[in-house]
Amino acid sequence: MVAPGGRLMDAIVETFRWLTDAASWTGPRGVLARSLEHLWISLVPLASAMAVAIPAGVLAGHHRRGQAVGAAISNLGRAVPSLALLVFGLLLSVRVLGLGFSFWPIVFTLFFLALQPLFTNSYTAVREADPALLEAARGQGLSERDVLLAVELPVASPVILTAVRITAVQVVATAPLGALAAGGGLGRFIIDGFGQKDDGQMLGGVVLVAVFALLVEFAITRLERRVVPGPLQGRTDAAAVVATGRAN
Amino acid sequence: MTDPMIRLDGATKTFPGTSTPAVDALSLEVPTGEIVVFVGPSGCGKTTTLKMINRIIEPTGGTITVDGVDVRDREPHLLRRDIGYVIQQIGLFPHRTIAQNVATVPRLLGWDEDRTRARVDELLVTMGLDEELGARYPAELSGGQRQRVGVARALAADPPVLLMDEPFGAVDPIVRGRLQVELLDLQARLRKTIVFVTHDIDEAIHLGDRIAILNVGGHLEQYAPPEDILREPATPFVEEFLGPERGLKRLALRTVADLGELGLGNCVQADASVEEAAQVAAEHQERWIGILDGDRLRGWAWVSDLDGARRAGDVETSLFRVALSAEDTLRAALDGLVRSRTGVAVVLGPDQRYDGMITLARLNQAMVS
Numbered sequence: 001m002v003a004p005g006g007r008l009m010d011a012i013v014e015t016f017r018w019l020t021d022a023a024s025w026t027g028p029r030g031v032l033a034r035s036l037e038h039l040w041i042s043l044v045p046l047a048s049a050m051a052v053a054i055p056a057g058v059l060a061g062h063h064r065r066g067q068a069v070g071a072a073i074s075n076l077g078r079a080v081p082s083l084a085l086l087v088f089g090l091l092l093s094v095r096v097l098g099l100g101f102s103f104w105p106i107v108f109t110l111f112f113l114a115l116q117p118l119f120t121n122s123y124t125a126v127r128e129a130d131p132a133l134l135e136a137a138r139g140q141g142l143s144e145r146d147v148l149l150a151v152e153l154p155v156a157s158p159v160i161l162t163a164v165r166i167t168a169v170q171v172v173a174t175a176p177l178g179a180l181a182a183g184g185g186l187g188r189f190i191i192d193g194f195g196q197k198d199d200g201q202m203l204g205g206v207v208l209v210a211v212f213a214l215l216v217e218f219a220i221t222r223l224e225r226r227v228v229p230g231p232l233q234g235r236t237d238a239a240a241v242v243a244t245g246r247a248n
Numbered sequence: 249m250t251d252p253m254i255r256l257d258g259a260t261k262t263f264p265g266t267s268t269p270a271v272d273a274l275s276l277e278v279p280t281g282e283i284v285v286f287v288g289p290s291g292c293g294k295t296t297t298l299k300m301i302n303r304i305i306e307p308t309g310g311t312i313t314v315d316g317v318d319v320r321d322r323e324p325h326l327l328r329r330d331i332g333y334v335i336q337q338i339g340l341f342p343h344r345t346i347a348q349n350v351a352t353v354p355r356l357l358g359w360d361e362d363r364t365r366a367r368v369d370e371l372l373v374t375m376g377l378d379e380e381l382g383a384r385y386p387a388e389l390s391g392g393q394r395q396r397v398g399v400a401r402a403l404a405a406d407p408p409v410l411l412m413d414e415p416f417g418a419v420d421p422i423v424r425g426r427l428q429v430e431l432l433d434l435q436a437r438l439r440k441t442i443v444f445v446t447h448d449i450d451e452a453i454h455l456g457d458r459i460a461i462l463n464v465g466g467h468l469e470q471y472a473p474p475e476d477i478l479r480e481p482a483t484p485f486v487e488e489f490l491g492p493e494r495g496l497k498r499l500a501l502r503t504v505a506d507l508g509e510l511g512l513g514n515c516v517q518a519d520a521s522v523e524e525a526a527q528v529a530a531e532h533q534e535r536w537i538g539i540l541d542g543d544r545l546r547g548w549a550w551v552s553d554l555d556g557a558r559r560a561g562d563v564e565t566s567l568f569r570v571a572l573s574a575e576d577t578l579r580a581a582l583d584g585l586v587r588s589r590t591g592v593a594v595v596l597g598p599d600q601r602y603d604g605m606i607t608l609a610r611l612n613q614a615m616v617s
Contacts, residue, residue, distance in 0.1 A: 141325045
């Protein structure tokens with residue numbers, strides 16, 4: 001007779017066995033190689049989205065313009081599921097740009113995924129800077145450029161960095177979808193394990209994705225402490241970060 | 249008179265989407281080296297007027313000149329580097345140390361490191377702030393300290409003009425009083441041209457060399473030294489705005505020294521005869537007499553107690569409990585006078601030297617003349 005939970009126990013044992021098998025880790029399809037791929041397919045879209053969305057959000061916030069655009073992006077970003085984004089990424093890569101499967105579909109997907117929280121939070125963080133602080137800054141004779149770079153940006157930096165962290169975790173955790181479009185990364189273990197009815201490999205992949213996400217979170221938290229001005233640290237998580245929750 | 253530092257000529261501000269101007273063709277001159285206080289009820293345009301001077305608010309009409317130059321002929325951020333600016337919320341940069349905050353304008357002007365540091369240290373001392381506060385962040389300071397830092401930051405590049413928008417409005421009354429006294433001390437040394445906005449008429453009277461009382465729409469009801477405004481309010485609006493106790497407020501503006509020579513008053517030397525003492529008291533229509541030892545005031549005695557004594561100084565005297573000095577206000581003199589059994593306030597000079605006494609009649613004469 002099989003005890004209730006026996007299947008679960010089996011799965012855990014198999015996962016453990018797969019994770020501790022040296023063969024799982026090495027070679028071009030091993031965990032190490034897939035982790036590097038995972039890092040790459042996350043980093044490229046995240047960095048590109050940061051390069052676009054943060055300056056755009058900061059400038060829009062500084063000029064207090066683009067409220068309507070911001071709200072539209074924000075709402076659209078939240079409403080569209082990641083899977084739909086993947087379909088969009090696929091179409092864009094394969095049909096429109098002719099870049100094929102594997103790498104670009106998931107990169108486009110994650111890029112679009114990351115735009116919304118980065119833009120919305122950068123915009124909000126700058127726009128909600130204390131008006132009295134800005135008036136005092138202008139009153140001392142700071143130019144508009146100085147106001148933006150020396151006051152608004154540092155004051156907004158905790159919220160922006162927090163948005164980067166949360167977005168990065170979201171990107172890393174969504175990257176496995178890429179395996180559906182023949183992409184690499186840790187998602188391969190989940191998709192392949194499922195296809196091969198190899199529970200150990202599949203669940204091992206899930207564990208690895210979770211660990212990967214935690215490591216990213218940890219690394220960016222460390223970065224935040226270095227980038228955010230001392231007296232502004234440690235008061236963002238509660239105060240900030242609108243609209244990163246989304247339908248998946 | 250030298251040229252005024254600030255001149256408003258028909259200054260007007262109509263905010264977008266409104267038809268009535270917030271400030272309608274206001275003209276006045278702020279003399280160099282004086283504190284001018286704009287005071288009035290909410291909506292009188294006092295803050296708008298102040299902010300038009302450094303173009304935080306752009307005027308929509310008229311001309312404003314600072315030191316002879318039309319403010320619209322200068323880049324706003326360059327104009328503002330020559331005009332210190334202090335606001336109620338202070339607006340210190342939270343991510344910068346106190347020293348960095350104070351160094352804001354010197355940095356913008358490209359001062360070198362040594363000069364900037366020396367200036368920051370000097371200002372912290374001037375504002376009565378511990379030098380070690382320089383390394384702290386704004387969040388670590390009390391409200392009063394932050395406001396002093398705000399003033400230090402505004403003064404950093406030694407601008408000739410200082411604009412202060414309700415700077416002491418957010419601190420408690422005790423700290424406010426202290427900051428007001430400090431500002432007057434500072435002004436006695438620096439002689440800046442200061443425009444100060446408040447809604448508190450008592451603050452205006454305390455600080456202003458001149459007061460501009462504004463009514464809704466930036467209408468100038470009266471522009472004069474506080475003494476003149478209290479003595480002769482130009483309009484019923486001013487009279488109402490000044491509130492009750494105008495006489496007391498005027499007394500608070502003047503000091504014992506302003507009364508000039510007080511004379512000996514109802515006093516005799518201790519070795520005077522009893523008859524002489526009685527006669528002096530009678531001349532002053534008093535039933536008591538002050539007893540002097542040379543230039544020291546021993547105390548006072550009832551004339552009736554002198555019966556049977558030979559000299560005025562032979563009897564027990566009571567002490568005058570309230571003694572004023574030359575810097576005390578006439579309001580303090582009145583307070584001392586009404587609390588005293590003898591109905592006078594005694595004035596002592598350096599080393600407790602007796603300088604005379606103030607009577608109600610003397611106060612009254614000073615206020616109505």
